[in-house]
Amino acid sequence: MKYAIALLFALLPVLAQALETGDKLAPWTLPDQHDQAYSLGPSTRILLVARDMDGAKLVKAALAEQPQGYLEARGAVFVADIQRMPAIISKLFAIPAMRDYSYRVLLDRDGQVASRYPGKEGQVLWLQLDNASLVAQQEYADANALKAALDQAKRP
Template sequence: MKYWPVLLLGLLPLWAQAVEVGERLAPWTLLDQFDQAYTLDHQTQTLLVARSMDAAKLVDAALKGEPKGYLEARHVVFLADIQRMPRLIAKMFAVPAMRDYSYRVMLDREGRVAPRYPGAVDKVLWLQLKDGQLVAQHEYATAAQLHEALEKAGP
């Protein structure tokens, strides 16, 4: 009897509905690597979600050599789920290293936003939006594929 509440609470995240094509994404606000707030709005056309360091490295590799403002010019927002990263490591090493990137990274430190968009942990989830509504989604497993998609989404 004592185990039922624990089991039910453990399964609760599995009942959460994944966002589906045609649905409007709920707005959220997160801080980037410079502690600057960003709120998801209707002007965002693409949301990239990385749930792991491997997925974030794919985004970094896809953006190597691209100028500052590359993502913004394409109305792309990059969201990194760093909730599993130890806070001390994030604060002392990871986030300061991200400040050298030529692009903004919205940091989901508490796991409030990224779980809304389920996908493979080792891939980058691409959510295509129009006026805040999801119109398509893809997953990318290589930096080359992601870079090609970003180029097609040109400004």
Template sequence: MKFFLLLLLGLLPLCAQAVEVGERLAPWTLLDQFDQAYTLNDQAQILLVARSMDAAKQVDAALQGQPKGYLEARHAVFVADIQRMPRLIAKLFAVPAMQAYNYRVMLDRDARIAPRYPGAVDKVLWLQLDKGQLIEQREYSSATDLRQALEQVKP
């Protein structure tokens, strides 16, 4: 009996519904690399989600050389899922390194937010929003393509 209960609980996250085009995203709050809170609101037009270090590196490469406030000017929010990273490594090395970035990174330390938006682990998920409603979903596997897409967005 315990086995079946554990199996059911283990499969429960797989039954969670992915957000579909036309649906409104539920608001959430995360801390950035400076421990400043950000709450998803209707002003956000682009939500970038990186589920792995490789995907986060793609975002970083796409933003190299861009001025501070580049993402904010495009009403874009970047969420990095860092729950697989050992907490000590995150605290001592990764998060302090992120403080040198000239853009905000919303840190999903406990995988509370990123799993709401399923996608490939090695790609950057781009969710196009209009007043909190999902209108388009894309994935990027190269920093060059992501950079070009961001450059097409008018600040």
């Protein structure tokens, strides 16, 4: 019985992550690599979430040749879950390197935002939003497919 209860509590976070079309996303605010705060709001149309470094590398590859403002022009934001990155590494190396990126990276240092959304490690979760409500979701494991989807996304 004790193991059944422990298993139930272990599965609760997984079960809580399920998102259904039409669900309203809870608001949140995260800093970017320049320590500028960004809040999820009605103007966000695409939320990209990377749970690990491999997912973040997919986004980096997809955006490699894109000009500054590319994501913003599509109403898109990118959340990187960096909770497993050692603080000394993020502070001294990773975040300073991110400051050279042509796109904004919202830094989820303690995993409180990324953990709200389903998604596999090594992939990028794409949440299509309308006024902070989920319209559709997709996962990408290939940078070229992610780039193609972003190229097709236009602000209304």
